[in-house]
Amino acid sequence: MKVVRALQFRLRRGVWYELRLYFKFIGIAIRSRLQYRSDFLFGIAGVLILNLVNLSLIWILVARFQSLAGWQYWEIVMLYGTFLLSHSVYAVFFWHLSNLEDDILHGRFDQYLVRPCSPLLQFLGREVNYMGVADVVFATSVFVLAYHNLGLNWTSVQWGFFAVAILSGTVIETCIVWIIGALAFWTGRSRAIFFVYIRFQILGQQYPIDIFGMWFRIFITGFLPLSFMNYYPLTILLDKPNALGVYGIGFLSPIVAILLLALGALIWRRGLAGYTSSGN
Amino acid sequence: MAIIEVKDLCKSFKVPVRKEGRLAAVRNLITFERTLKTAVDCVSFDIERGEMMGYVGPNGAGKSTTIKMLTGILLPTSGEVEVDGLVPHRDRKQLARRIGVVFGQKSQLWWDVPVIESLRLLKEIYRIPTRTYKTNMEMFGELLDLHEFQQTPVRQLSLGQRMRSDLAAALLHNPDILFLDEPMIGVDVVAKERFRTFIRQLNRERQVTVLLTTHDMSDIEKVCESLMIIDHGRIIYDGTIAGIKEQFAHYRELTVDFADGVSEVESDRAELIEREGQRARFRFNRHRVSASELITELAGKYQIKDISVEDTEIEEIVRKIYQRSPSENGPIES
Ligand SMILES: Nc1ncnc2c1ncn2[C@@H]1O[C@H](COP(=O)(O)OP(=O)(O)OP(=O)(O)O)[C@@H](O)[C@H]1O
Numbered sequence: 001m002k003v004v005r006a007l008q009f010r011l012r013r014g015v016w017y018e019l020r021l022y023f024k025f026i027g028i029a030i031r032s033r034l035q036y037r038s039d040f041l042f043g044i045a046g047v048l049i050l051n052l053v054n055l056s057l058i059w060i061l062v063a064r065f066q067s068l069a070g071w072q073y074w075e076i077v078m079l080y081g082t083f084l085l086s087h088s089v090y091a092v093f094f095w096h097l098s099n100l101e102d103d104i105l106h107g108r109f110d111q112y113l114v115r116p117c118s119p120l121l122q123f124l125g126r127e128v129n130y131m132g133v134a135d136v137v138f139a140t141s142v143f144v145l146a147y148h149n150l151g152l153n154w155t156s157v158q159w160g161f162f163a164v165a166i167l168s169g170t171v172i173e174t175c176i177v178w179i180i181g182a183l184a185f186w187t188g189r190s191r192a193i194f195f196v197y198i199r200f201q202i203l204g205q206q207y208p209i210d211i212f213g214m215w216f217r218i219f220i221t222g223f224l225p226l227s228f229m230n231y232y233p234l235t236i237l238l239d240k241p242n243a244l245g246v247y248g249i250g251f252l253s254p255i256v257a258i259l260l261l262a263l264g265a266l267i268w269r270r271g272l273a274g275y276t277s278s279g280n
Numbered sequence: 281m282a283i284i285e286v287k288d289l290c291k292s293f294k295v296p297v298r299k300e301g302r303l304a305a306v307r308n309l310i311t312f313e314r315t316l317k318t319a320v321d322c323v324s325f326d327i328e329r330g331e332m333m334g335y336v337g338p339n340g341a342g343k344s345t346t347i348k349m350l351t352g353i354l355l356p357t358s359g360e361v362e363v364d365g366l367v368p369h370r371d372r373k374q375l376a377r378r379i380g381v382v383f384g385q386k387s388q389l390w391w392d393v394p395v396i397e398s399l400r401l402l403k404e405i406y407r408i409p410t411r412t413y414k415t416n417m418e419m420f421g422e423l424l425d426l427h428e429f430q431q432t433p434v435r436q437l438s439l440g441q442r443m444r445s446d447l448a449a450a451l452l453h454n455p456d457i458l459f460l461d462e463p464m465i466g467v468d469v470v471a472k473e474r475f476r477t478f479i480r481q482l483n484r485e486r487q488v489t490v491l492l493t494t495h496d497m498s499d500i501e502k503v504c505e506s507l508m509i510i511d512h513g514r515i516i517y518d519g520t521i522a523g524i525k526e527q528f529a530h531y532r533e534l535t536v537d538f539a540d541g542v543s544e545v546e547s548d549r550a551e552l553i554e555r556e557g558q559r560a561r562f563r564f565n566r567h568r569v570s571a572s573e574l575i576t577e578l579a580g581k582y583q584i585k586d587i588s589v590e591d592t593e594i595e596e597i598v599r600k601i602y603q604r605s606p607s608e609n610g611p612i613e614s
């Protein structure tokens with residue numbers, strides 16, 4: 001009993017220590033970024049423009065066909081907004097996971113590994129990405145607009161579910177990028193895979209997956225579970241049939257997130273143990 | 281018990297096989313063939329607590345790879361390592377609190393913020409008590425001139441200034457063991473002297489164990505008591521600096537300028553190692569031949585203009601060892 005309690009104490013202290021450091025790292029990362037102000041402003045402008053273009057493309061498409069596979073314009077906007085909400089948290093804090101291969105290839109993990117704290121949190125704390133802030137603002141406004149135009153009135157339970165879904169979405173996207181990045185421990189580079197992933201993500205983020213064929217639906221549900229970020233949770237909240245025709249898949253979002261997290265942790269541990277540094 | 285114990289330690293890297301010839305680019309792309317490249321080949325050594333060990337060898341000999349295994353960065357392919365009673369790769373985080381590491385090529389500091397902020401963060405990471413932190417900062421301020429640039433972002437520092445900051449960062453938590461992998465790149469002569477004094481002082485006052493790799497033999501002579509030489513992944517010398525001099529000091533060199541007209545020269549007592557114009561260098565074993573004997577012999581045979589005798593420096597010894605062909609690279613016999 002005593003042993004268990006001592007262990008619990010150590011564990012809690014360990015987690016607390018790591019988290020506290022992570023926030024200190026983030027603090028330094030923010031101050032570092034603030035030194036390059038014009039980069040920040042251009043970045044924000046760029047993200048806003050990109051998102052506007054995306055939305056108008058959807059609008060053109062939907063205006064042509066009235067609706068896409070039973071989804072009205074504002075429903076699709078909500079699909080996009082929901083994705084963007086999850087994505088924006090990822091974009092602010094975890095964006096640089098997509099550059100993981102650089103640190104691995106250039107042997108930059110050497111310095112993380114000679115310190116007594118988590119190499120992963122040191123890596124994650126190294127950067128914050130301001131451009132994600134633009135995503136947050138944009139995502140929120142798009143979502144609010146869609147919510148009003150659809151005349152929705154969610155209960156607190158529905159809002160709670162929505163929050164869980166957003167969080168799960170962030171975890172799902174982060175983990176996918178994390179796992180792809182960690183592949184570089186074996187292959188040296190993984191950016192090509194990352195670009196392939198981005199292509200799929202673009203499809204999944206803005207269209208209801210009903211418009212695709214069965215194979216692709218299964219793929220984006222089971223193999224690259226991006227549709228758990230926005231599509232499946234929204235079929236529940238908007239009371240729509242989902243593309244696989246199985247009721248309640250949307251409730252699985254947090255479970256998918258946890259599974260991906262576990263898979264990521266496993267791959268990460270393996271990869272880091274086989275880390276080969278660099279020759280110079 | 282030695283603080284660092286290494287036994288039959290090996291590390292090999294898997295590297296892709298590079299194809300050559302026709303369609304090499306395409307064939308390189310589709311091949312998954314790998315070969316093993318041995319960087320550290322079955323080395324064994326002990327380092328005692330408080331010892332200052334120099335670790336030298338030509339480029340690519342395996343020095344950095346050894347250090348990465350000692351610090352827990354790399355998992356050894358085979359063999360055993362123990363550092364301060366810990367197995368580095370397994371007990372990495374625990375070990376990290378007891379060691380300080382400087383890789384001269386890569387800074388460990390936060391690039392965009394002032395040096396002092398990096399140091400403050402390290403205080404948190406290592407949970408350094410405020411008292412210790414203050415004492416150390418004072419000491420570094422004095423000995424490394426940290427005051428001068430501690431408010432400057434790391435990216436704006438000169439190479440030598442960055443090196444000094446990195447050394448301070450590695451020492452802030454009072455490590456028992458210090459791994460220095462080429463820590464003196466770009467450091468000017470004055471700072472270099474200070475560096476050396478500083479490391480010696482740390483060793484004297486705090487019994488810090490030091491493992492230092494460098495390509496500057498005078499670093500080794502000024503700082504270390506012992507020396508390991510590694511070549512092609514194998515340790516070919518492990519002993520004191522005095523010892524290596526003892527072994528090799530029996531070779532001395534005689535440089536002779538012969539008068540014009542002297543063409544072929546040779547000696548029964550010494551080996552001719554270099555001939556350039558009228559100047560020739562001989563190497564001889566001082567236990568067998570005295571310099572005066574050799575000079576008498578040569579003067580008897582040829583007309584001589586000038587003569588000088590030199591003792592072999594460490595640098596010279598090491599260079600000779602590097603230059604031997606790999607097949608000769610067994611351990612050095614005296
Ligand atoms: N990450 C790596 N992947 C593949 N090969 C490597 C790697 N790191 C080192 N090597 C190889 O292992 C050998 C030893 O390298 P190492 O960096 O230990 O040499 P070194 O003695 O530190 O040399 P230097 O004096 O140039 O720093 C070299 O041949 C190098 O090419």
Ligand SMILES: [Mg+2]
Nearest residue numbers: 343344345461
């Ligand atoms: Mg090296």
